[in-house]
Amino acid sequence: MSSPRMSIRTHGRYGAVLLLALLVSGCSSVESMFSERGGNECQWNRSRCLYEGAYEPGERDYAEQEARRLNQAALDRLRRGAGG
16 A cells, blocks of 8 residues: 555646646647737737728728638638537
8 A cells, every 4th residue: 555645746746747738738729829820919909900001002902802701711710619
C-alpha cells in the first residue's frame, strides 16, 4: 500500500501536467483568433480598420463583394458549428 504522502505528490504532479495542458490549449485558442487570415485586429479595435478616404475606380465594388463573401463564410461557419 502506498503512503498518503506519495499519493499527494503523484496527484500534485498530475495536476501540474493537467494545468499546463490547459494553459497551452488556451494559448493556442487565443493565438488562433489573432492568426486567422493575417490577424483580426478589426474585431478588437474597429476604428483601426475603417477607411474614410476616397475609393479608387472599381475598389468600392470589390470591397462590397469581399464583404459579402466574408459574411457568407462566417455564416457558413456558424451554421456548421450549430449543426445546421
